[in-house]
Amino acid sequence: MLVKTFQAGEMSEALRMVKAEMGLDAMILSSKKERKKGIFGFFSKPYYEVTAALDPRPAPKANPYREEAPVVPERELSTREEFQNSMLGPLAREVRELKQRIEALSRKEAQQPAQPAPQAAEAQGEAPAAPRTFGKEELEEIKQLLYNAVSGGKEKGAKPVTFPLAGMNLEQVVKSAVQPEAAAEAPAPVEERPRPTLELVRERVSVSEEDELLQRLAEELRGEDVGPAAVQRLTESVRGAAEEGASLEELRGLMADNLAGMVKCSGSLRIKKNGPRIVAVVGPTGVGKTTTIAKIAAMYALNRRVSVAMVTMDNFRVGAVEQLKTYAKIMDLPLEVAGNSQELSKALARHSDKDLILIDTAGRSPKDADRLDELKGYLETQTGIDVYLCLSATTRSREIDEIIATFGTLPLTKLLFTKLDESRTFGSIVDTCLKHKIPLSYFSTGQKVPEDIEVATSRKLVAMVVQESNR
Numbered sequence: 001m002l003v004k005t006f007q008a009g010e011m012s013e014a015l016r017m018v019k020a021e022m023g024l025d026a027m028i029l030s031s032k033k034e035r036k037k038g039i040f041g042f043f044s045k046p047y048y049e050v051t052a053a054l055d056p057r058p059a060p061k062a063n064p065y066r067e068e069a070p071v072v073p074e075r076e077l078s079t080r081e082e083f084q085n086s087m088l089g090p091l092a093r094e095v096r097e098l099k100q101r102i103e104a105l106s107r108k109e110a111q112q113p114a115q116p117a118p119q120a121a122e123a124q125g126e127a128p129a130a131p132r133t134f135g136k137e138e139l140e141e142i143k144q145l146l147y148n149a150v151s152g153g154k155e156k157g158a159k160p161v162t163f164p165l166a167g168m169n170l171e172q173v174v175k176s177a178v179q180p181e182a183a184a185e186a187p188a189p190v191e192e193r194p195r196p197t198l199e200l201v202r203e204r205v206s207v208s209e210e211d212e213l214l215q216r217l218a219e220e221l222r223g224e225d226v227g228p229a230a231v232q233r234l235t236e237s238v239r240g241a242a243e244e245g246a247s248l249e250e251l252r253g254l255m256a257d258n259l260a261g262m263v264k265c266s267g268s269l270r271i272k273k274n275g276p277r278i279v280a281v282v283g284p285t286g287v288g289k290t291t292t293i294a295k296i297a298a299m300y301a302l303n304r305r306v307s308v309a310m311v312t313m314d315n316f317r318v319g320a321v322e323q324l325k326t327y328a329k330i331m332d333l334p335l336e337v338a339g340n341s342q343e344l345s346k347a348l349a350r351h352s353d354k355d356l357i358l359i360d361t362a363g364r365s366p367k368d369a370d371r372l373d374e375l376k377g378y379l380e381t382q383t384g385i386d387v388y389l390c391l392s393a394t395t396r397s398r399e400i401d402e403i404i405a406t407f408g409t410l411p412l413t414k415l416l417f418t419k420l421d422e423s424r425t426f427g428s429i430v431d432t433c434l435k436h437k438i439p440l441s442y443f444s445t446g447q448k449v450p451e452d453i454e455v456a457t458s459r460k461l462v463a464m465v466v467q468e469s470n471r
Contacts, residue, residue: 210242225427263458266439283390285363294327298450309351314362393423418444
């Protein structure tokens with residue numbers, strides 16, 4: 001099968017190219033409206049892409065055991081000619097047999113004196129009756145067969161029967177079968193139904209323009225690994241505008257606005273006027289909790305001149321305390337190590353004069369329920385602690401759901417996503433925001449302290465998703 005793709009500025013032009021190169025027997029496989037990829041694709045004129053297929057006729061195989069004269073290749077038959085050969089050939093042979101039978105009956109009728117037709121019939125303008133030499137059953141059989149027979153026009157001396165046989169008497173039927181030229185005196189032939197064109201075939205299988213635009217937006221969101229529920233919600237939010245005739249760019253902008261309104265963000269940390277703001281960062285292992293705490297501490301101590309103290313409860317990971325001590329020494333900030341709830345209470349009491357206290361916790365596996373219960377007991381001994389759940393942007397949506405379900409035993413107040421620089425897509429963040437309704441706090445975009453961290457905003461998330469989906 002020959003498959004080829006045609007591109008043109010208009011759909012009608014693309015279909016004309018299909019007809020000109022592949023003929024009327026070509027079959028349309030797909031048709032869609034495209035735009036050049038890349039940043040400059042937004043400003044380029046869209047084009048139409050049509051994919052068509054043509055099934056070529058296989059060449060006849062030669063007999064290897066018999067020498068034959070070279071065969072001159074025959075002209076390729078059209079669909080109409082093939083239909084005539086396959087369906088009308090037997091009927092043509094039947095007509096020839098009927099002609100021979102009629103000629104024999106005519107010779108027999110010529111040997112006997114013809115009977116004159118009744119005068120009353122001629123006076124009323126009716127056709128003369130059939131000769132009495134024809135048997136009634138034979139005449140009815142001949143008339144019925146001739147009525148249903150159609151010649152293919154390929155046999156010698158045979159011509160297609162284009163006259164209507166209904167309403168003709170037997171003599172006219174016989175005369176038209178024996179002498180096809182007599183059919184010219186018959187009424188005009190019934191018009192043949194036009195063959196469906198490529199445009200009509202496309203109209204039968206095409207979908208509405210608004211559905212095509214919504215499907216395009218859904219494909220872009222799925223390319224960002226946005227979950228099915230979120231894709232359905234976002235595309236349905238712009239369906240009304242699509243039905244009113246909005247373009248793809250307008251729908252994409254409207255969808256971005258709707259997504260921005262659905263995402264909740266808490267903004268930066270707010271310092272209290274009476275007492276310290278205490279923040280504990282929790283999460284699974286390897287998501288970058290320690291580095292994130294160092295970034296927040298540097299942001300407030302160095303840039304905003306806020307008094308900051310750090311407390312670590314990570315006694316499990318090798319080098320975790322030393323890593324945070326290094327950051328504390330560079331920034332000249334106090335650091336406390338607490339191994340249980342009593343030590344945590346004492347550390348918080350010693351730094352009650354600070355504006356901000358950041359608590360680093362040991363990474364907990366979502367499957368380790370005992371460790372999570374222990375961490376919950378530590379945090380519940382203190383009041384006024386904001387618990388930030390730290391997640392990696394490279395984590396899949398289903399795994400994030402499991403993590404939130406497990407850490408949900410803790411009083412979670414904010415979400416903090418790290419490793420945005422290592423993630424190719426950001427659909428998991430969208431799914432998490434729409435599904436769990438926990439506000440976003442910060443985005444961590446690298447390893448540099450304190451540069452690679454920023455306050456999370458809905459517009460920032462939308463820009464990442466829309467920009468990546470249209471690259």
